[in-house]
Amino acid sequence: MAGVIFVAMKNYFIKTPWWLKKVYPNYTWDIPAKEKIVYLSFDDGPHEVATPFVLDELKKAGATATFFCIGKNVVAQPAIYRRILDEGHSVGNHTHNHLNGWKTSNRIYLNDVAEAGKYIDSDLFRPPYGRISRFQASALANALKKPSVKVVMWDVLSADFDTTLSGEDCLKNVVLNIKPGSIVIMHDSQKAWERLEYLLPRLMVYLTGQGYKIKKL
Numbered sequence: 001m002a003g004v005i006f007v008a009m010k011n012y013f014i015k016t017p018w019w020l021k022k023v024y025p026n027y028t029w030d031i032p033a034k035e036k037i038v039y040l041s042f043d044d045g046p047h048e049v050a051t052p053f054v055l056d057e058l059k060k061a062g063a064t065a066t067f068f069c070i071g072k073n074v075v076a077q078p079a080i081y082r083r084i085l086d087e088g089h090s091v092g093n094h095t096h097n098h099l100n101g102w103k104t105s106n107r108i109y110l111n112d113v114a115e116a117g118k119y120i121d122s123d124l125f126r127p128p129y130g131r132i133s134r135f136q137a138s139a140l141a142n143a144l145k146k147p148s149v150k151v152v153m154w155d156v157l158s159a160d161f162d163t164t165l166s167g168e169d170c171l172k173n174v175v176l177n178i179k180p181g182s183i184v185i186m187h188d189s190q191k192a193w194e195r196l197e198y199l200l201p202r203l204m205v206y207l208t209g210q211g212y213k214i215k216k217l
Helices: 016-024 049-060 070-078 080-086 106-117 135-137 140-144 167-175 193-209
Strands: 037-043 064-071 090-093 183-187
Touching: 016 037, 016 167, 049 080, 049 193, 064 070, 064 080, 070 080, 080 106, 090 106, 106 135, 106 140, 135 140, 167 193, 183 193
Parallel strands: 037 064, 037 183, 064 090
Antiparallel strands: none
């Protein structure tokens, strides 16, 4: 993930440290709030099983969320993508082929972002793995032909992509680290599905029970 170091034998942060937010102040990590509001986000969809499940759980709670979609998955699942929009959620660009900006040339990376932009109309962008160079970030608006593009990171990582964890581990990751204004990241993907299926319904019960409003970005 962005600013990787090893913590508790994992090469990612569960709670994004304050100093990393200071290093990249132009990225959105959270939205500080006095009111109990939380922003749930889901990466890597649409997926034929996981995304409808997420949408159903959000609907039960009367909640909205943000889906950072991969362009090729939108092409493969247009009806599910349309459902995301029709049910009032927001969407963001997550590249067309889930590219790692640190391992991809600027030209290829930005062309891939632009390709996803043909199918995802949004000025929100989340780089896969949280990895994007400063130049790539500065060139997003031009690549997408939008006046401004907001790079959205996260404050709390569920780590549902980690196959060594259980769904209960992922739930604890969120519950123990969330605060008003947190942006939480989960994944509506095949890889995360086993943990997401456990995590999300229980998280929704916890958040609503604690009086949180769950909103889209």
